[in-house]
Amino acid sequence: QVQLVESGGGLVQPGGSLRLSCAASGFTFSSYWMYWVRQAPGKGLEWVSAINTGGGSTYYADSVKGRFTISRDNAKNTLYLQMNSLKPEDTALYYCARDSRPPWMVTTTTYDYWGQGTQVTVSS
Numbered sequence: 001q002v003q004l005v006e007s008g009g010g011l012v013q014p015g016g017s018l019r020l021s022c023a024a025s026g027f028t029f030s031s032y033w034m035y036w037v038r039q040a041p042g043k044g045l046e047w048v049s050a051i052n053t054g055g056g057s058t059y060y061a062d063s064v065k066g067r068f069t070i071s072r073d074n075a076k077n078t079l080y081l082q083m084n085s086l087k088p089e090d091t092a093l094y095y096c097a098r099d100s101r102p103p104w105m106v107t108t109t110t111y112d113y114w115g116q117g118t119q120v121t122v123s124s
Contacts, residue, residue: 001026002025002026002027002098002113003023003025003026004022004097004098004115005022005023005115005116006021006022006094006095006115006117006118007020007022008020009094009118009120009121010119010121011121011123012086012122013122013124014086014087014088014122014123015085015086016086017082017084017085017086018083018086018120019081019083020036020080020081020094020096020118020120021078021079021080022034022078022080022081022115023078024077024098025077027098029072029074029077030074031053032053032098032099033050033051033052033099033100033101033103034051034070034072034097035049035050035096035097035098035103035111036070036079036094037094037095037096037097037108037111037114038090038092038094038095038120039092039095039117040089040091040092041091043092045109046092046108047107047108048060048064048068048081048094049061049064049070049081050070050102050103051070051072051079054074055071055072058071059103064083067083068081068082068083069081069082069084079096081094087122088123090120090122091120091121091122092120093118093120094119095114095115095116095117096115097113097114097115098111098112098113099111100112
């Protein structure tokens with residue numbers, strides 16, 4: 001069965017860095033667009049980033065552009081999110097998700113599979 005398992009979250013000070021990972025199994029990872037989505041306490045889902053099947057095209061929300069980098073290793077079936085210059089407003093539960101469709105054809109509520117999430121807390 002399809003599984004997406006996030007890891008790498010934690011508590012970090014403002015200005016710090018974290019790298020999230022999402023281990024995929026049960027499907028042909030290289031055939032799917034992959035996404036990072038987050039949900040801050042008391043708020044709705046926010047799309048963060050997307051990457052195409054080969055990893056050559058990446059997309060970012062304005063709120064994270066220039067600070068976050070999405071990447072994938074299709075040989076390892078793993079998605080990454082490198083987060084630098086973290087801010088308190090980046091505090092959220094971060095999910096990875098997959099879909100066969102590109103970001104302009106989907107919304108945060110229509111991805112077909114999600115992971116369980118990993119918590120990122122940015123605080124001094």
